[in-house]
Amino acid sequence: MVRRWVKAYKELGAVGIQRKRQNTVYSTQFKLNAVNLYLTSEKSYRELAHELGMNNPPLLTRWVSNYRKKGEFAFSNVQGRPRKESELLEISIKKAKDVVNETEQELARLQNDNLNLRMEVEYLK
Secondary structure, three states: HHHHHHHHHHHHHHHHHHHOOOOOOOHHHHOOOOOOOHHOOOOOOOHHHHHHOOOOOHHHHHHHHHHHHHHHHHHOOOOOOOOOHHHHHHHHEEEEEEHHHHHOOOOOHHHHHHHHHHHHHHHOO
């Protein structure tokens, strides 16, 4: 542990060994860039983490592992419990009703246009 602190101090200075009161939140793009850098370079997790200014190399290891398992969807920020099938069914029914509603409205508009065009043709005759 002390060796890790010494390395962190040498590479990042006093900031590298300071205890943080709050976890750092990294953006999805930052995570993808860090993973791509690791996969394309021959650097170790520790070297790359220090290069990116991270003092937690195991976090980079977890990102790479998740990326290998799930691909780009590994970093989607979906939180909370997954929806139940009944909720998904209700949502799909609502969407289907909206589509039917829009289709009925479009059909009514087209029938109205058709009626207007027939009246025009009859008038011109």
